[in-house]
Amino acid sequence: MSPKTRMKIIILLLIAITIVFKQAPKSQACDVYAAKRAIPPRIFYEQTIDGNNQPVLITRFLHNKIGIFASEVAKCYFNVIAPNAMYAGAGIFGVIFEIYLAYKLVLWKKWYILIILLLLPFAPFFNIFENQIYYMHKLFALFGLAVFAIKK
């Protein structure tokens, strides 16, 4: 093994260590129950502002349970996939290598793997892996790092 290769391996190992040992914060409660709880007050408030003068059909169309529930689901999902969540879970190198992994999967057209990666952040919403979500970012970052190491 040449000294240059050895140096590369050492650097990659150091990066892997920073990803693995990055202290992950506790994840916030954002699940199906919280989303359901948010519906009644929001729907009441929004429909009250619309008032009686507006046709009921329009009010129901714009402010309905499905729409509010979907927006709450989106909020929870975004909390998990936000760059800051990646940073909190896996550090700066984690962010870089997670994005790198996604980019490579798109380039290689590995759609099934990509879909799994994109669907996994929904898990905490259904109380699955709710406390492990930051470890998921570590895992993806390490995959990204491995792909990078193999490519280079």
Next chain:
Amino acid sequence: MKKYLLLAIILLAIILRFWQLGKNPPSLYWDEVSLGYNAYSILTTAHDEHGKFLPLINFAAFGDYKPPGYIYAAVAPIALFDLSEFAVRFPSAFFGVLTVVLTYFLAKKLFENENVALLASLFLAISPWHLQFSRAAFEGNMALFFSTLGIYLFLKFATDKPYYIFLSAASFLIALYTFTGQRLFVPFILLILLIQFRKKVLANIKLVVVTAVASSIIFWPLFKFATFTIEGRLRFNEVTIFKDLAPIDDSIRFRQTDNFSPLSNIIHNRRFFFAHQYLIHYFDSFSPSFLFSNGDVNPRLSIQTVGELYYYDLILVVAGIYFLFYTKSKYRFLIIGWLLVSPLGPATARETPHALRMIHILPTYQLIAAFGLYNLYGLFKFKKLFVTFSFLILTFSFLYYLHMYYVHYPRQYASQWQYGYRQAVKITKNHYNLVDNIIVTSQLGRPYVYFLFYMKYDPIKYWNNAKIIKDQFFFFDVASFDKFHFSNAPLDEKIEGKKLYIVAPGQLPKNAQDIEEVRDPNGQTVLEIGTVN
């Protein structure tokens, strides 16, 4: 056909920006009033509200030293439409429409495709982010036009004729003299432009150097003020994370745990803690909740119920980034670079993500989304179905935004726009000649400027009788002018004669007469007004 489509988009942009401009947002925020009154003061006296002759570097205003661009731009509308909400917001709406037009030309230049250009300008025309800032007097929105124009003219310099570099530099300078946020954007975007067009720059190096020197001379007074004076540094020092003590405390605590060993001094160096904070604030700018779900947490900067972009933009932006690289788009470095450097400046502040401070990120998202949609269209087999489906999603998202903006927003967030002052001044005018003193609560914030604005108070008279105090943060606080006295505790003011009180609900003296109330659009009382003999 495409010419008509562009005209339709411009017409849509005009309607969305000018319709009910003076009524929604429901009231003028204090910065808007200050910009308006200073412009009025320039128009009538050629001096600012503090009596300074035609300021070129800044307007002292509340002690926040506003850049002059917007104030001078508001002079003509005020001359035309009188001192009103519409006139004050006119420059922002006007430059908002121009930015939509400019986006069309910029996209056409970047992608060499008219369909993408039309889509990009349409996306900006209906963008919640851009509409929010185009419909109120935000200096940032006007500066956005000039920084985008600067980028466009730089492209013209690189692809057409070299002399466009002068116009590009002039545009960037106007942007710098219009909005403070541009000071931490222009240097970075120039760097991106220089890298993207390095061959062209090197080929015209003499011209570039001459332009750079001339621009530096014009920029020097502003740079000197912003860097070497307490007043200039004040605002930055107030908002920056680099003045926080928490990272230093953390650093000391960590090093103390390690008995201040040399290795600990390196590992737990305070610079790492600051870098960590900075990265958190930088990544905040790309928070999907901010972009697609809730928008800015400040209700003046977003309507809260719709993100800065629409939900469908999530797919289009991701697709757009992919296609930029996949198709090896000629200017992908410029577009992605623009997107990535835009939050570098705003990330130095505590409040992130901040839609106003990083408004210069527009219209990158719209350019990328348009490119994404265009290429996705090319991929689909059932094109009519794709167009119908896209049209329905886009229309529903847009109509929902309009409903929330025009029906919900003015009722839910009127207080965020200091609602109530205009109505209070109107009532005050009826009592003005009948009372000796008018005592106004300061609880809604900076009341003096609203009385100057809505009474069209003569600036010369104001300079001569205003009692102005500089507080501990170097901000100006007006204690009184004419018959008006401003106080956080109006009932404690020892003032003789017949008095008119304008106070928060429940604070009127017990013996007050002719009581009137100012209510917000939700029916809540915001101010109570009454006379006391």
